[in-house]
Amino acid sequence: MPDPIFSAAVSFLSYFGIFSILSLSLNLEYGFGGQPNFGKVAFYATGAFVAGVVASRLMPLIAGIAPLDPFSPEGTMQRVAITQSNPYAALLTFLIALLLAALISGAFGYLVSYPAIRIREEWFLAMVLLVTGEILRVVVRSYPPIVNGYNGVLIPNPFRWLGDADQVSLAYMVLILVIALGVYIYINKLVNSPFGRLLKSMRDDQIAATSLGKDLVKVRGQVLILGSALAGLAGVLYAYYSGYVNPDDFIPIRTFDVWVMVVLGGIANNRGVLLGAAIMTAIDRGTQILAIQLQTFGGIAELNYLRYIIVGILMLAILMFRQKGILPEKPVKTPAYEVVKVE
């Protein structure tokens, strides 16, 4: 019998890690770069779909077993058997999925935004990205060869070979948190680099940045590639965490959730964004656990809806009363800034 507090804590921290990566990547795009990515879910979903395809097709080949039909119960059993007996194949597949997802999501991000970033008005980019997310979902759910259409595909956790379910989820949680920490450090370094200052200059004044000889179309492309690749990583982590790739998970509300984390925590403040992700995770997991608890006592099934109402009201409240978020943006830390401060 698993300890409920332990499993709740593990689930909270796992989701927190995944949400952190997503919100940090949006913060890079919107908070620092000013690019309104209303299609975050498209790249998150791409990551998850890549994980589904790689785990269901490539893993038997890596393990050296003749693959069965990936969507049949036998195929699922085969994958579970491989992850239970062959740590090497399980982890290698997972790594390949991570790398491929980052590459494909990044390329997809560039491809989708290629025409839109050439138009000065960011409104177009927002609309194109928003719509792309929905097209991707509808096509993948209607076209079975990718991840079995709306039935989805089951992919086993890469740590299945540890045996004990608690240890598996704990090991995976640690992995998620390590990757999230890496992303945090990377983005922090990046935004304090010349590239980060270039992003801010693009956000604050496009004309001034252009007059200094900066190629903004190129920068917009770069930041979207990077943000999309990171979202792809989060997608892989989520797919393996839930063990199930389902296109209908990736509805536009997911994008909105990420926006809530960024706006709530603090636009262009990475620590604030982590705080936003933590609050969002608490609401998400809290209502989920509460709903399950209440349902076992024959309570209301509608508690799930409350989650969205709470999130919506929270978003409205923060926009109304604290537009810069809980932790507002801080000045850039450069050697020059230190000099100015001393003087």
Added chain:
Amino acid sequence: MFDWLLGSVLRSILIGSIYTLMALGLTLTLGVVRLPNFAHAELITIGAYVAVLSSLISSDISFALILAFVITALVAFSCHRVVYRPLSNRGATMYTLVLASFALGLVLRYIILLWASPTGYLQVRPLIPQQVVGLIGTTVILNVFLWSLPTAFILVLLLHLLLSRTKIGKMMRSVANNITLAQITGINVGKIQDISWLLAGGLAGVAGALWAILYYASPYVGWFALLSVFAAVVLGGLTSFSGTIAGGFIVGLSENLVMDVLNRSFGVEFTYKPVIPFAIIILVLLVRPKGLVGLLSKTRIVSRVPSRVEV
């Protein structure tokens, strides 16, 4: 042999006329208030449910439509006063307003779900009897069909007259064109925005009610229609009046007639139908960002949507 074609065209026109009504409201808020209002979806849903609830009192269609217009207009107005106007006064950018409208839509949608789910209103038809009033080939004409097209036509005509012939319409167009200039010339911009919200809400409500009378009401009705409506607006050139009308019918046609043809000739499955409006949006934005404007329109409300809201 071509009976399906007739049915398909009929359905295209019916849905196209409803889309047009929905899209005109969205165009108004986009033009006059400069807000791509995602909560427009919930206004449509509220209209649909008003039709359902009003049919409990009377099965008269005109009663349902008028009630839907009034109640939804008031909801839209209060949304403006409670959320959007205070936000604009605090210097909100366009993205802030978009996020706010998304959040507001989410709150309204799930409040409706919270009410509709336990009471069994998740997918209901109004208690308005549907009678067969005629046949063309094997295509059935229902009495409710005869309501939707004339209603849409009359409302569009009235709106056109309002915008082109009255002083209020002139003021609305001037606010849409240049808000600062309008203020300088002494136009009460706040009042004009109030009127636009009332009109946008009313139109969305009537469209939702018509949808419910033709098909059904559900908490997701507006949300599912919204992206088609956005497609119509983008196709029409964002803020053009006649462009939007054409856009509404083109989206209606491509979702029904074109989809049927694709299905019969190329075996494209109906599960791909939602891709059509999205594809329209992407294509228009990439190929001809100004939409149909220039080809069709003279009464354009505003030349372009600015990327920031001017206060």
